[in-house]
Amino acid sequence: MLNKNSEKFTLAGGAGQMEGLLDWPAGTPRGIALVAHPHPLYGGTMDNKVAQTLARTFVALGYVAARINFRGVGASEGVHDHGHGETDDMEILYHHMRERFPDLPVALSGFSFGTFVQSKLQERLSAAGTPAERLVLVGTAAGKWQLADVPADTILIHGEHDDTITLQAVLDWARPQDIPVIVIPGADHFFHRKLGHIKNWVIALWQGQKDTAEAD
Numbered sequence: 330m331l332n333k334n335s336e337k338f339t340l341a342g343g344a345g346q347m348e349g350l351l352d353w354p355a356g357t358p359r360g361i362a363l364v365a366h367p368h369p370l371y372g373g374t375m376d377n378k379v380a381q382t383l384a385r386t387f388v389a390l391g392y393v394a395a396r397i398n399f400r401g402v403g404a405s406e407g408v409h410d411h412g413h414g415e416t417d418d419m420e421i422l423y424h425h426m427r428e429r430f431p432d433l434p435v436a437l438s439g440f441s442f443g444t445f446v447q448s449k450l451q452e453r454l455s456a457a458g459t460p461a462e463r464l465v466l467v468g469t470a471a472g473k474w475q476l477a478d479v480p481a482d483t484i485l486i487h488g489e490h491d492d493t494i495t496l497q498a499v500l501d502w503a504r505p506q507d508i509p510v511i512v513i514p515g516a517d518h519f520f521h522r523k524l525g526h527i528k529n530w531v532i533a534l535w536q537g538q539k540d541t542a543e544a545d
Contacts, residue, residue, distance in 0.1 A: 334352060334353040334354075334355075334388070335350055335351065335352050335353070336350070336351040336352075336353065337349070337350055337351075338350070338351060339404075340397065340421065340422065340425055341421075342397075342400070342405070342406075342407070342417075342418040342421055343407070343414055343417045343418055343421065344400050344406055344407025344408070344410070344414060344418075345400075345405070345406025345407050346404070346405065346406050347397045347398065347400075347405045347406075347418055347421075347422075348375075348397065348398045348402075348403050348404040348405045349375075349395060349396060349397040349398070349422065350375060350384075350395075350396045350397075351393060351394070351395050352384045352385070352387075352388050352393070352394040352396075353388070353393055354388045354389075354390075354391045354392060354393060356391070358391060358392060358393040358430065358433060359390075359391040359392065359433070360387075360390075360391065360392040360393075360433050360434045360435070360436060360462065361392060361393055361395065361426045361427070361430055361433050361434070361435045361436070362383075362384070362387035362390075362392040362393070362394045362395070362435075362436045362437075362438055363394075363395050363396075363419060363422060363423060363426070363435065363436070363437050363438065363447070363450075364380050364383045364384050364387075364394055364395065364396045364438050364439065364443070365380075365396075365415075365419060365437075365438070365439035365440070365442075365443025365444070365446045365447050366380040366396065366398070366399065366402075366439075366440065366442075366443050367379070367380070367440050367441035367442050367443055367468075368441060368442035369399045369400070369401055369402045369409050369442075370409055373399075373402070373441070373442060373443075374398055374402050374403060375396035375397060375398050375402075375403070377440065378519065378520075378524060379440040379441075379467055379468065379519065379520055379524065379527065380396060380440055380443070382520075382524045382527050382528055383438045383439075383440065383465065383467065383527070383531075384396060385528065386465075386527065386528040386531045386532060387436065387438070387531075389528070389532060390531075390532060390535055390536075392436065393426075393430070393433075395422055395426050397418060397419070397422055399415045399418065400414055400415060400418065412442070412445050412446055412449065412474060415446050416446050416449045416450055416453070419446050419447070419450050420450055420453060423435065423450065423454070434461075434462035435461050435462055436461060436462050436463050436464070436465065437450060437451055437461045437463075437464045437465075438464065438465040438466070438467075439465075439466060439467070440467045440468050441467075441468045441470055441493070441494065441518070442470055442473075442474070444466040444467070444468065444469045444470050444476065445470045445473070445474040445475075445476050447464060447466065448464075448466070448476040448477040448478075448479055449476075449477050451464060451477065451479060451480070452477035452478075460480070463480070463482055463483065463484070463535075464479055464480065464483040464484070465483070465484045465486070465531055466479070466483060466484070466485050466486070467486045467487075467520075467527055468486075468487060468488065468491060468493070468494055468518055468519075468520075469485055469487065469494065469499050469502070469503075470494055471494060471498045471499045471501065471502035471503075472494065472495070472498035472501075472502070473494055476502065478506055479506065479508070481506065481507065481508060483508055484511070484530070484531055484534050484535075485499065485503060485508055485509070485510045485511060486510075486511045486513065486526075486527055486530060486531075487499050487510055487511070487512055487513070487516075488512075488513050488515075488516030488517050488518060488520055488523070489512050489513060489514050489515055489516055490515060490516060490517050491516070491517060491518040492517070492518065493518040494518065496510075496512060511530055513526045513527075
Protein backbone atom coordinates (compact mmCIF):
# COMPACT_ATOMS: atom_id res chain seq x y z
CA MET A 330 0.00 0.00 0.00
CA LEU A 331 1.45 3.33 -1.07
CA ASN A 332 1.33 6.68 0.64
CA LYS A 333 3.14 9.92 -0.08
CA ASN A 334 6.21 8.68 1.80
CA SER A 335 6.39 5.31 0.02
CA GLU A 336 8.66 4.39 -2.87
CA LYS A 337 8.43 1.29 -5.06
CA PHE A 338 11.64 -0.35 -6.23
CA THR A 339 12.94 -3.51 -7.89
CA LEU A 340 16.04 -5.45 -6.92
CA ALA A 341 17.79 -8.43 -8.48
CA GLY A 342 17.32 -11.48 -6.26
CA GLY A 343 18.50 -15.04 -6.39
CA ALA A 344 15.58 -16.14 -8.56
CA GLY A 345 14.99 -12.98 -10.60
CA GLN A 346 13.66 -9.51 -9.97
CA MET A 347 12.14 -8.74 -6.57
CA GLU A 348 9.37 -6.21 -6.02
CA GLY A 349 9.96 -3.95 -3.04
CA LEU A 350 8.65 -0.97 -1.14
CA LEU A 351 10.38 1.66 0.98
CA ASP A 352 8.54 3.71 3.59
CA TRP A 353 10.31 6.92 4.58
CA PRO A 354 10.22 8.73 7.91
CA ALA A 355 9.97 12.47 8.24
CA GLY A 356 13.46 13.95 8.19
CA THR A 357 16.74 12.08 7.99
CA PRO A 358 16.46 8.34 8.77
CA ARG A 359 18.13 7.17 11.98
CA GLY A 360 18.09 3.51 11.00
CA ILE A 361 17.00 0.84 8.53
CA ALA A 362 14.26 -1.70 9.25
CA LEU A 363 13.73 -4.79 7.10
CA VAL A 364 10.22 -6.27 7.25
CA ALA A 365 9.48 -9.88 6.28
CA HIS A 366 5.92 -10.94 5.40
CA PRO A 367 3.99 -14.15 6.22
CA HIS A 368 3.89 -17.40 4.24
CA PRO A 369 3.59 -16.88 0.45
CA LEU A 370 1.59 -20.07 -0.09
CA TYR A 371 -1.12 -18.91 2.32
CA GLY A 372 -1.67 -15.44 0.94
CA GLY A 373 1.26 -13.68 2.57
CA THR A 374 2.50 -10.52 0.86
CA MET A 375 4.39 -7.38 1.82
CA ASP A 376 0.97 -5.67 2.02
CA ASN A 377 -0.16 -7.94 4.87
CA LYS A 378 -1.66 -5.81 7.65
CA VAL A 379 0.87 -6.92 10.28
CA ALA A 380 3.78 -6.30 7.90
CA GLN A 381 2.36 -2.86 7.15
CA THR A 382 2.01 -2.19 10.87
CA LEU A 383 5.64 -3.11 11.45
CA ALA A 384 6.76 -0.83 8.63
CA ARG A 385 4.69 2.08 9.96
CA THR A 386 5.98 1.46 13.47
CA PHE A 387 9.59 1.75 12.37
CA VAL A 388 8.80 4.82 10.29
CA ALA A 389 7.36 6.39 13.46
CA LEU A 390 10.67 5.57 15.17
CA GLY A 391 12.58 7.38 12.41
CA TYR A 392 13.65 4.33 10.41
CA VAL A 393 13.37 3.82 6.67
CA ALA A 394 11.42 0.56 6.35
CA ALA A 395 12.14 -1.82 3.47
CA ARG A 396 9.87 -4.68 2.37
CA ILE A 397 10.03 -7.14 -0.51
CA ASN A 398 7.55 -9.62 -1.89
CA PHE A 399 9.08 -13.06 -1.56
CA ARG A 400 9.64 -15.30 -4.59
CA GLY A 401 6.51 -15.88 -6.62
CA VAL A 402 4.51 -13.18 -4.81
CA GLY A 403 3.18 -10.15 -6.67
CA ALA A 404 5.72 -9.03 -9.26
CA SER A 405 8.62 -10.92 -7.63
CA GLU A 406 9.97 -13.68 -9.85
CA GLY A 407 10.75 -17.26 -8.90
CA VAL A 408 8.92 -19.84 -6.80
CA HIS A 409 8.62 -20.46 -3.07
CA ASP A 410 11.81 -21.97 -1.62
CA HIS A 411 10.70 -22.97 1.90
CA GLY A 412 12.57 -20.11 3.52
CA HIS A 413 16.03 -20.84 2.13
CA GLY A 414 15.92 -18.70 -0.99
CA GLU A 415 13.77 -16.18 0.87
CA THR A 416 16.54 -15.74 3.43
CA ASP A 417 19.03 -15.32 0.58
CA ASP A 418 16.83 -12.60 -0.90
CA MET A 419 16.39 -10.84 2.45
CA GLU A 420 20.17 -10.84 2.78
CA ILE A 421 20.41 -9.23 -0.66
CA LEU A 422 17.98 -6.56 0.52
CA TYR A 423 20.09 -6.10 3.66
CA HIS A 424 23.27 -5.47 1.66
CA HIS A 425 21.40 -3.18 -0.75
CA MET A 426 20.14 -1.03 2.11
CA ARG A 427 23.54 -1.01 3.82
CA GLU A 428 25.15 0.21 0.62
CA ARG A 429 22.54 2.92 0.31
CA PHE A 430 22.78 3.96 3.98
CA PRO A 431 26.22 2.72 5.12
CA ASP A 432 26.25 4.50 8.47
CA LEU A 433 22.82 3.45 9.75
CA PRO A 434 22.01 0.53 12.09
CA VAL A 435 19.72 -2.21 10.78
CA ALA A 436 16.73 -3.73 12.58
CA LEU A 437 15.02 -6.95 11.46
CA SER A 438 11.31 -7.57 11.84
CA GLY A 439 8.92 -10.20 10.62
CA PHE A 440 5.51 -11.77 11.00
CA SER A 441 4.78 -15.51 11.08
CA PHE A 442 6.86 -17.18 8.29
CA GLY A 443 8.80 -13.90 8.13
CA THR A 444 10.08 -14.50 11.68
CA PHE A 445 11.80 -17.69 10.48
CA VAL A 446 13.46 -15.79 7.62
CA GLN A 447 14.67 -13.01 9.91
CA SER A 448 15.96 -15.40 12.56
CA LYS A 449 18.03 -17.16 9.90
CA LEU A 450 19.27 -13.86 8.50
CA GLN A 451 20.34 -12.73 11.96
CA GLU A 452 22.20 -16.02 12.36
CA ARG A 453 24.10 -15.30 9.13
CA LEU A 454 24.81 -11.70 10.08
CA SER A 455 26.05 -12.71 13.52
CA ALA A 456 28.36 -15.30 12.01
CA ALA A 457 29.77 -12.57 9.77
CA GLY A 458 30.32 -10.29 12.77
CA THR A 459 27.65 -7.79 11.70
CA PRO A 460 24.50 -8.66 13.68
CA ALA A 461 21.40 -6.55 13.31
CA GLU A 462 20.74 -3.92 15.94
CA ARG A 463 17.60 -5.68 17.25
CA LEU A 464 14.77 -7.97 16.15
CA VAL A 465 10.99 -7.67 16.37
CA LEU A 466 9.17 -10.98 15.83
CA VAL A 467 5.37 -11.09 15.73
CA GLY A 468 3.43 -14.35 15.61
CA THR A 469 6.77 -16.16 15.83
CA ALA A 470 6.69 -19.38 13.80
CA ALA A 471 7.96 -21.63 16.58
CA GLY A 472 7.21 -25.28 15.92
CA LYS A 473 6.41 -24.57 12.26
CA TRP A 474 9.98 -24.01 11.08
CA GLN A 475 13.37 -24.48 12.69
CA LEU A 476 14.03 -20.94 13.87
CA ALA A 477 17.53 -19.91 14.83
CA ASP A 478 18.11 -18.66 18.35
CA VAL A 479 17.79 -14.89 18.63
CA PRO A 480 19.34 -12.23 20.89
CA ALA A 481 18.03 -11.70 24.41
CA ASP A 482 16.69 -8.22 23.62
CA THR A 483 14.45 -9.48 20.78
CA ILE A 484 10.89 -8.19 21.05
CA LEU A 485 8.49 -11.15 20.83
CA ILE A 486 4.77 -10.38 20.46
CA HIS A 487 2.11 -13.09 20.26
CA GLY A 488 -1.66 -13.36 20.31
CA GLU A 489 -3.34 -15.12 23.21
CA HIS A 490 -5.73 -16.98 20.91
CA ASP A 491 -3.36 -17.69 18.00
CA ASP A 492 -4.53 -21.04 16.60
CA THR A 493 -1.98 -21.05 13.74
CA ILE A 494 1.09 -20.93 15.98
CA THR A 495 0.12 -21.65 19.57
CA LEU A 496 1.29 -19.46 22.40
CA GLN A 497 2.58 -22.59 24.13
CA ALA A 498 4.87 -23.35 21.18
CA VAL A 499 6.34 -19.85 21.35
CA LEU A 500 6.84 -20.06 25.10
CA ASP A 501 8.57 -23.43 24.71
CA TRP A 502 10.90 -21.89 22.11
CA ALA A 503 11.57 -18.70 24.07
CA ARG A 504 12.04 -20.35 27.48
CA PRO A 505 15.53 -21.86 26.91
CA GLN A 506 16.64 -18.48 25.55
CA ASP A 507 15.12 -16.67 28.56
CA ILE A 508 13.33 -14.16 26.32
CA PRO A 509 10.06 -12.60 27.55
CA VAL A 510 6.98 -12.92 25.36
CA ILE A 511 4.47 -10.09 25.17
CA VAL A 512 1.00 -11.65 25.00
CA ILE A 513 -1.85 -9.60 23.54
CA PRO A 514 -5.07 -10.72 25.25
CA GLY A 515 -7.80 -11.81 22.86
CA ALA A 516 -5.60 -11.52 19.77
CA ASP A 517 -5.66 -14.14 17.02
CA HIS A 518 -2.82 -14.92 14.62
CA PHE A 519 -3.53 -11.89 12.42
CA PHE A 520 -4.16 -9.50 15.33
CA HIS A 521 -7.59 -8.45 14.03
CA ARG A 522 -8.56 -5.23 15.81
CA LYS A 523 -5.36 -5.53 17.88
CA LEU A 524 -2.75 -4.11 15.50
CA GLY A 525 -2.32 -0.97 17.57
CA HIS A 526 -0.86 -3.04 20.40
CA ILE A 527 2.01 -4.13 18.16
CA LYS A 528 2.95 -0.55 17.34
CA ASN A 529 2.55 0.67 20.91
CA TRP A 530 4.69 -2.09 22.43
CA VAL A 531 7.48 -1.84 19.88
CA ILE A 532 7.71 1.94 20.21
CA ALA A 533 7.66 1.80 24.00
CA LEU A 534 10.35 -0.90 24.18
CA TRP A 535 12.52 0.70 21.48
CA GLN A 536 12.44 4.06 23.21
CA GLY A 537 13.01 2.36 26.55
CA GLN A 538 16.18 0.76 25.14
CA LYS A 539 17.37 4.17 23.94
CA ASP A 540 16.61 5.79 27.30
CA THR A 541 18.48 3.02 29.14
CA ALA A 542 21.50 3.37 26.87
CA GLU A 543 21.57 7.13 27.42
CA ALA A 544 21.29 6.63 31.17
CA ASP A 545 24.27 4.27 31.11
